[in-house]
Amino acid sequence: MTPSLVDLAPEYVRGFQAYTPSRPDPILARQYGVTHLHRLNNNENALGPTxxxxxxxxxxxxxxxxxxxxxxxxxxxxxxxxxxxxxxxxxxxxxxxxxxxxxxxxxxxxxxxxxxxxxxxxxxxxxxxxxxxxxxxxxxxxxxxxxxxxxxxxxxxxxxxxxxxxxxxxxxxxxxxxxxxxxxxxxxxxxxxxxxxxxxxxxxxxxxxxxxxxxxxxxxxxxxxxxxxxxxxxxxxxxxxxxxxxxxxxxxxxxxxxxxxxxxxxxxxxxxxDDGGHMKATREMVAAAREIVRRACVDLGLEHIGGEGNFLMLRTKLPDTLLYRKLMRRGVMVRTMTGFRFPNWIRVTLGLAPVMEEFTAALAEVLRGA
Ligand SMILES: Cc1ncc(COP(=O)(O)O)c(C=O)c1O
CATH class of the missing domain: 3.40.640.10 (Type I PLP-dependent aspartate aminotransferase-like (Major domain))
Structure with missing residues (x-):
């Protein structure tokens, strides 16, 4: 009998669960019925390259x-x-x-x-x-x-x-x-x-x-x-x-x-x-964004953590995957934290102030509705 091809792979490969990357933005936008998605899920720099x-x-x-x-x-x-x-x-x-x-x-x-x-x-x-x-x-x-x-x-x-x-x-x-x-x-x-x-x-x-x-x-x-x-x-x-x-x-x-x-x-x-002032501008953007999200967390009574880096993590009163879907329907993509062993937390990238205001408004709307 021919052995299964799967058996050719070592046990540690067969037992490993592959990571599933998210779908491309246009597909997600269609799926959630929005025309634009703010990407606050991958800690990218909203100012782009230098x-x-x-x-x-x-x-x-x-x-x-x-x-x-x-x-x-x-x-x-x-x-x-x-x-x-x-x-x-x-x-x-x-x-x-x-x-x-x-x-x-x-x-x-x-x-x-x-x-x-x-x-x-x-x-x-x-x-x-x-x-x-x-x-x-x-x-x-x-x-x-x-x-x-x-x-x-x-x-x-x-x-x-x-x-x-x-x-x-x-x-x-x-x-x-x-x-x-x-x-x-x-x-x-x-x-x-x-x-x-x-x-x-x-x-x-x-x-x-x-x-x-x-x-x-x-x-x-x-x-x-x-x-x-x-x-x-x-x-x-x-x-x-x-x-x-x-x-x-x-x-x-x-x-x-x-x-x-x-x-x-x-x-x-x-x-x-040639950094062209990019690092300074980015740090200022991140500091301003951190304040906006922190203030919203205080207003909404949400536990949050975030010292350095262009991101902040907050604990939600909803399952993180449910909150993710509700925010997606409002055009905001965050990172669910269950996969990081932080169930019911989300991580949000700190970017442009108007986008952070949009995120905090969407978050407040979802949580008040919950
Ligand atoms: C702590 C840390 N290390 C490494 C990486 C990987 O970065 P790269 O895009 O260079 O592969 C990331 C990306 O999110 C990260 O958060």
Whole structure:
């Protein structure tokens, strides 16, 4: 008897439940009977890309689409090297930082190894470990934030990587310099510590650690950053890591070359070289939006949490999936949090003030009607 093709796959793949991305906006808009959807679900930047990136995108000559990109994002790495004062070979660019998550795990984990992270954070660390056959050990959040003691207690001699999301998506909580340094001292170089700084560019709070400095003192630290959030290039899929030369050299071996397209590389390079006031304008937009949503939460008596990053999480009195559908019918798309293990919470991206006013008005209408 011919065995089932399904049986060819390892058990950890067969047992893995694939993530279902949401449908394209025009299909959703039709489904919910609206003409426009405000995207407050993916922490995108409502101001879009920087002026310099926009120019690169507008001027991209179609015949160049036939030519392969630089296989190792050469010029982008040069620009990152100049921006951070580091050797360009210490940067590895991926198809979004999601790709570099997979590359780090592939490089450092073997059969029987594990990774340690939090139970309520960006889920891709856990997913990549799960579908690659490595155990993901999840330390519960404490006071909404990553718990350093819990993470250390979850680790053993087979722990290869700790993933710390700073600030954390979705809670916005963060480790200050002291807490980070104490954790790194406790790990003491026996495992890698990935500090995911996807939202670092939104932060200007004193005492917030800068991963790019940490990795000079701690060669086991690997920092992740992305062009999807602050730089408004999510559609072009560009993220990167930075680490010690010998660590990056290992990760590069497991990383697919040519995975980052030319337009993404060039738009990202333009953003690094010329911010054009974009970061300041975005931070101001986010601060104003945070106030609007916070005020609405207070008025509506809703528990909410959000420190840093361009998002805020709030607890609803309705099931989050029901609230999602009701907001969709009013043209607002938020992120349900059940999948993040926060049932009946939603996460909302902080964007343009008129859109936040529209969101809070829709929320108030739905909750008052409930
Ligand atoms: C904490 C965190 N890390 C990484 C990513 C992935 O970003 P990218 O678009 O670069 O793959 C995200 C995206 O939401 C994120 O929230």
């Amino acid at each position: 002026p310099a990136s926009r120019a690169v995108i507008a001027e991209f000559a179609p015949p160049r689409a036939a030519i392969y990109p630089s296989g190792d994002s050469y010029l982008l790495r040069q620009a990152l090297g100049r921006a951070f004062g580091k050797d360009p070979d210490r940067f590895l660019v991926g198809n979004g930082s999601c790709e570099v998550i997979a590359s780090v795990i592939k490089a450092f984990c073997g059969p029987g190894d594990n990774i340690v992270t939090a139970d309520k954070t960006f889920a891709v660390y856990e997913w990549v470990a799960d579908f690659s056959g490595f155990q993901a050990r999840l330390a519960p959040l404490r006071d909404w934030g990553f718990d350093p003691e819990g993470m250390l207690a979850a680790a053993d001699g087979r722990t290869k990587i700790f993933f710390v999301c700073n600030p954390n998506n979705p809670t916005g909580t963060w480790w200050d310099e002291g807490r980070m340094e104490r954790f790194l001292a406790a790990v003491g170089g026996r495992a890698l510590v990935v500090v995911d700084e996807a939202y670092r560019e939104f932060v200007d709070t004193p005492g917030f650690p800068d991963g790019m400095d940490l990795l000079e003192r701690h060669p086991n630290v690997v920092v992740f950053r992305t062009f999807s959030k602050m730089y408004g290039l999510a559609a072009l899929r560009v993220g990167y890591l930075c680490g010690a030369p010998e660590v990056v050299d290992l990760i590069r071996r497991t990383h697919v070359v040519y995975s980052v397209n030319t337009l993404g590389q060039e738009a990202a390079r333009a953003a690094v070289e």
